[in-house]
Amino acid sequence: MRFFTRIQAVFLIGCVFLSGQAVAQDATFPVFQDGPAIVSINRERLIQRSDFGRALIKVLSDRQAALVKENETLAQDLEREERELTELRKTLTPAEFTPLAEAFDAKVKEVRRVQEQKGVELTKSLENARFRFFRQAEQIIVKLMADRGIQFVLDESAIWLSQGGDVTNLVIERLDAAYGAGELTLE
16 A cells, blocks of 8 residues: 555656746747637628728729719710711712721720720729728738737638637727728729
8 A cells, every 4th residue: 555655646747847848938928818718800801891991992893983984975975976977878888988987987996995995904903992991001910919928810711710810900900090090002
């Protein structure tokens, strides 16, 4: 019986010794008291629900609407001009009408080319605006990481995390505060 008691004593001393080392080792690792060390961001929710993102979406939507309206106006003008040209054809000789028809055809092609280029530029503007948005949001995310001891921020569309790992709403709050304070720019 005495032998068993000594083994128990050695075991207990060893456990105390090892647990003391574990506590000492844990003290050298970062402690994350405010949340998980790995979090996610929902990029679409970030842009759609923040004041800054909604303002950016409005600016881009207004530009798109202006281009659509311009295209509609140009189409109506060209249709009107085509009808007038069709009426003129009745009164003109082929030699008189051909240069007018060719000029109109060239005008239509040029208008299409210019409007298509504007569409391409608007698309590039949208891509650049999203890039600028996320570059500015990145500054806020980096600060949040430092404030909360976050080690990794992952894009939610590419990963799954358990509950509590999404910090999108915190970033939205900080984006809104920075935008409201004039610290972020749309252009």
